[in-house]
Amino acid sequence: MDLLDKKFLLAPGPVPVPPRALLAMAKPVIHHRLPEFSAVLQKIRADLKYLFQTQEDVLFFASSGTGAMEACVANLFSPGEKVIVIRGGKFGERWGELAETYSLNPIYIDVPWGEAVKVEEVENTLKTHPDAAGLLIQAHETSTGVKHPVEEIASLTRERETLLVVDAISALGVYPLPFDELGIDAMVAGSQKSLALPPGLSFVALSARAKEKAQKTTSPRYYFDFRKELKALNKETTAFTPAVSLLYGLSEVLSRIREVGLETLFAHYRRLSGACRAGVMALGLELFAKTPCEALTIVKVPQGVDGAKLMKLMREKYKVTMAGGQAKLKGKVVRIAHLGYQNELDVILALATLEMALTELGYKVKLGAGVSVAQEYFFG
């Protein structure tokens, strides 16, 4: 029996939620069809445009991020249509599974886990398949920590008929992905990442041509039907019952983001991830991603250390929950997320915990060596 049971959540979702959002979500639930709630929805919709850096509509659903991924596949493509799928991790695989579920014709670009897709390879594939109706990609792969070159790829798709669909579930609000400027067609996000809310809300921003396409596709969909949501949006409501409390939390968080500005948010994640990477390398450990994103730092479990034991020790003794590897990376990496209500001292805490746990498992690291480099990074 632990006295305090004080837990530290450093996983790439769910994430720690700030008290201001918890308090907002504790407000009395009101009926979702009241004018009072429509006002909340209108405010959120305006704020979401700011967050997605778009003039277009941003839809939201009571669902996890996967729901919004499915919505993109079901709404934007018809059975038999060709889609290029960038597959370099668990979430790339998910795009593929969704495409297959909806009987699309996926053309896979398989990328070694830990590496980013090459722009030339994407360009060649687009040339080989000029009839590709879509290109499905992650802004970064949360399973590998790799950032894909979305900006460059967008410059290829926006001159073509191919719709660019970006899973930015753990990327939105972490680094710039200006929706309109890049000419992305659909971009998916979730509440339990940079927005620092509990899981349960997903988002999709849609370009004009994506909205148009959604009117013509024939895949079956009901709850996730963009047409229904776009119609409801024009009536200042939602097609189905929205997650009222989570939306209160969202409104609070979005207000804060508008107050501080997007650049502050991006600088925050650059700072946290920069310090964490420096700390990890100072310990002589290896980063998994060749082109790492700022949302999380993925560390290779060093030789001779049992990855599962390491995670268990950190979780049970130190109450620190990081994420382990997924699928073929199971037991091979530790994923330290910087998402949500986390600041500089949480990075120090993560490094200190990793140092202690590795030492305890017999792997030699210099205690405090990662911490001290992160400290220098922060006040430097």
Add this chain to the structure above:
Amino acid sequence: MDLLDKKFLLAPGPVPVPPRALLAMAKPVIHHRLPEFSAVLQKIRADLKYLFQTQEDVLFFASSGTGAMEACVANLFSPGEKVIVIRGGKFGERWGELAETYSLNPIYIDVPWGEAVKVEEVENTLKTHPDAAGLLIQAHETSTGVKHPVEEIASLTRERETLLVVDAISALGVYPLPFDELGIDAMVAGSQKSLALPPGLSFVALSARAKEKAQKTTSPRYYFDFRKELKALNKETTAFTPAVSLLYGLSEVLSRIREVGLETLFAHYRRLSGACRAGVMALGLELFAKTPCEALTIVKVPQGVDGAKLMKLMREKYKVTMAGGQAKLKGKVVRIAHLGYQNELDVILALATLEMALTELGYKVKLGAGVSVAQEYFFG
């Protein structure tokens, strides 16, 4: 404008409150004269006996700790009565101010700040003043971090007519002070220390002879009248309106303490303070207290460093609130508390912050040097 405004509270009260207590305090307020609430009171009273290690009654008030100190002075002594006051810090001074306010005749034992009172000096004073009605002391001085030899002093008073009144406001639940076993006559505590609750509740345990004495004294008191509270206690209620929500929180916290056991609580504080002291010394810094308590670690601000600037930097840049020095120690010490909802990683966070802030102010410490010693302490 700070993005997260994520604050860390490492002061010796108020302290971080565990979510389970916050949730309990968010329960609907019920009327305090209902049988349902009497049941809560009875449960709390039984649990408080466990915490104070006593079979005697423990009273509580809606007040800060000072209220309960005043209650002891007003209830246990009459104007003109002689009381010995151990004065080795701000809270010893408070005993003196209270004694003077109630026109008692205080005999001061002045102790250099940072040192504990000598048992022989107490014994000599007791011999010189066999008519002393009371001896007022702190279990430890929260302003200096010094633990006084309460156990030895209790062995002197319990054979005399002198009532031993112990301010254990930040000591109760931190290290053993078995009320009955030591033969203490009155012991004061507060909610915002080891109990990890918000401020607003104070406690007084009373020996049989203290209760008896309270029936005979002539000092004026109304709200803090022990006689009224003892009468109300027998009717399973309180004399005045109790702080209902705080008592819900208290009930929750006391249940937890009974589940884990007092020894777990004491071991927790030994561990946190032991690691913190080791870390501080590894940085080449000096501890202020010669006989330090386990509730907080007091560090001398090193020469050449502006203590006020140091506190401000930690508070504003790192969002870490430790306490500075009080009265004559203003600007001269940093007080790092281990009280409340804090665990091992909070000690690491405190040391890391201190290291960074000192470095930033131009004082040379090896970054990570204090942290690494604390890390070793924890997994050793």
